[in-house]
Amino acid sequence: MGRYGSIKLFRLFGIQLELHFTFLLLVAWVVWASWRDGNGDWTRVLWSTSLVLLVFTCVVLHELGHCLMAQRYKITIHRILILPIGGMAQFGHIPRKPLRELFITLAGPMVNFLLAGILRIFLGSPLEWIYADFTYSLKDLLFALLIFNLAMGLFNLLPIFPMDGGRILRAILALRYSYLASTRAAIYVAMPLAAGGILVALLYENVSDIMALLFAFIFVGGQLEYKMVKRSEKLRGWTVGDVASKNFISVPGDSTIGKAADLIGNQPMIEALFLRDPGRHYFISRQDFHDIPSGVNRDAPLHPFTRPVSIYLDAEWPLSFVSNKLEEMDSAIIPVIRGGVLIGVFNTENFVSILDNQ
């Protein structure tokens, strides 16, 4: 099993298809529930299980619609993940071209409408459907699938960002307005609709409570994505070097605690102290330095209290790139290098507070 409990299936058009293990629980539940409700009628179990698997095949085809359109624009696709609540295609970086985003997004629901149209050919006249009785036949199965595809296509077109409809709205707005303003407008439209969806799902008996959960996910997902857009918009054109602070001192590798204390003591702005060791840098933050027990001899070497620098940031790197990597950084203070030389320190805590302060 891979990361986060997903199981790799196979590749479709070069795209890895993965199944989350909870999806298997859903299938097991459907088998059990249909067996119980049908008093052990295996036709019914087969019918219900086939329906679930076919429904999720349509979900994958919907995601594949997005992916194939994205591949036309040379966008890399990491994978399609199948969860019990639906499918998710994970893309690499999508360039900000509103028309492209519009076409990529439209391609998903269009697949559902296309599938509904194909099923319609197999099913014959709509008049027959009304009088058909629910007998767990093949025709019923196809009919249920047709309804599902219509519903999925329409549901995804609801303008609730980050659902397809919300993305379409943002792309149309972004043709004229800035990307950030368009995302904000799409969120303002989405919030009351998602909140309304949660309420309707909870209040009405015939709407499943799972829908409330789904709308809650959408609500939170929209907020997160807005935050990311806001961050990268703020950081456009800035590099690590632009925000690196010069508040560090570099001392010889054999320095004592006493010498370091003298240096750091009369410079209140200093955030970190680096030890120049041939081959590798060691460092200690101001806070950690103050936490060295007072009983330790001033003539003791500083080296045992420092830690090796494991990550560097290059001064030339774009800040938007770094902001997506913050979780991977093991320390609040990261050294910044330019051409192999230590030129400053990057304080991740300060950076996050600057980012989120607006």
Ligand SMILES: [Zn+2]
């Ligand atoms: Zn979609």
